[in-house]
Amino acid sequence: MRNVYIKGTGSYAPANIVKNDFFEKVGSSDEWIFERLGIRERRISTGETTSDLGYKAGLLAIENAGLTVNDIDLLIVATATPDRQAPSCACFIQEKLEAFNTVAFDVAAVCSGALFTISVGVQYIKSGMYNNVLVIGADTFSNITDWSRRDSVFFGDGAGAMVLSHTEEDKGFLDFVLHSDGRGKEHFTIPGGGSENPANQETIDKRQHYFQMNGQEVFNTAIDVVPKSINEILAKNNFSIDQIDYMLPHQPSIKILQEIARRVNMPFEKVKTNMDRYANTSGGTIPILLDELHRSDTFKPNDMLLFAAVGAGWTWGTALYRW
Numbered sequence: 001m002r003n004v005y006i007k008g009t010g011s012y013a014p015a016n017i018v019k020n021d022f023f024e025k026v027g028s029s030d031e032w033i034f035e036r037l038g039i040r041e042r043r044i045s046t047g048e049t050t051s052d053l054g055y056k057a058g059l060l061a062i063e064n065a066g067l068t069v070n071d072i073d074l075l076i077v078a079t080a081t082p083d084r085q086a087p088s089c090a091c092f093i094q095e096k097l098e099a100f101n102t103v104a105f106d107v108a109a110v111c112s113g114a115l116f117t118i119s120v121g122v123q124y125i126k127s128g129m130y131n132n133v134l135v136i137g138a139d140t141f142s143n144i145t146d147w148s149r150r151d152s153v154f155f156g157d158g159a160g161a162m163v164l165s166h167t168e169e170d171k172g173f174l175d176f177v178l179h180s181d182g183r184g185k186e187h188f189t190i191p192g193g194g195s196e197n198p199a200n201q202e203t204i205d206k207r208q209h210y211f212q213m214n215g216q217e218v219f220n221t222a223i224d225v226v227p228k229s230i231n232e233i234l235a236k237n238n239f240s241i242d243q244i245d246y247m248l249p250h251q252p253s254i255k256i257l258q259e260i261a262r263r264v265n266m267p268f269e270k271v272k273t274n275m276d277r278y279a280n281t282s283g284g285t286i287p288i289l290l291d292e293l294h295r296s297d298t299f300k301p302n303d304m305l306l307f308a309a310v311g312a313g314w315t316w317g318t319a320l321y322r323w
Helices: 020-026 030-037 050-064 089-097 110-126 201-205 215-236 254-263 282-295
Strands: 003-012 017-019 041-043 074-078 103-107 132-140 157-167 172-180 246-249 304-311 315-322
Touching: 003 050, 003 110, 003 172, 003 282, 017 020, 020 030, 030 254, 041 157, 050 089, 050 132, 050 157, 050 282, 074 089, 074 110, 089 103, 089 132, 103 110, 110 132, 110 157, 110 172, 110 282, 110 304, 110 315, 132 282, 157 282, 172 215, 215 254, 215 304, 215 315, 246 254, 246 282, 282 304
Parallel strands: 074 103, 074 132, 246 304
Antiparallel strands: 003 157, 017 041, 132 157, 172 315, 304 315
16 A cells, blocks of 8 residues: 655635624624634635635646646545536536546545544555545635624635645555534534535525534534544554644644643644634634645654544544655
8 A cells, every 4th residue: 555645735816805803793893702712813715616726726736746738647626615516616617627537536524534534545545546536625604604694704715725745755644533423413504505404495484404503512612523533543543642743633723722731731833823814714624724724834854743523424533645
């Protein structure tokens, strides 16, 4: 089985910046949002679709990897906000890339989407079926946000991408631990627009095409399942938390990340965040964060990275990576 490593990264977010004072009209404040969530501002699309964001991030990742579009065998997109219900967002991005020899499909795991998608790409390369896989996490949650509600503060739009390739060197992904529990499906959901509640005047009037979130349940679940997953993957691979140099988590809120770090005894300075500038970009969070750290030369050879995420479904998981 071949080792799989990150050959290149890229990210893109809309130019339009929405600061916290925008949300005073829904009863929130800059002080509360920053203290509780760690957010100062977020990027909000003014017309760019999810595939537009993903396409631009993907191009940058391919360039950073020193490859061309024709080198990409497989394109997998993690998104909860595709351009259309059909076809896949990946097919939209494939067309924009003109990567017509590339297999393309989506993975739906919401905020865990990027981590789940990376795990899929890794297996294709390990098996020898494909050599270069472009993984993109992209979301435009602004399109499914009810801007009259206080929970509109949580999300921003953005995309991150990475090219996965094989290597004979002793580096790359060591392991994944993934979990799902459909009993949590009501705690973060978009009830309208699917086969259960097809779009009609009633679903529109009831505002069922926007996300609905039980914030307390999201918090309680995240601080329970993510530490358990971290401990599981460490034990499985005979690592201690002290051997981890950086944790790159999904960006749900600063309070959630602080509590996760406390429960696994990780100094918070090892936990990397960028939610102050992007908020929660769902599928985009981990690859955007990774791209920023990669391009700033944060990592050195043999650094141990821990990826972690939790999302609607419930879905959650962790991954270990040697740089």
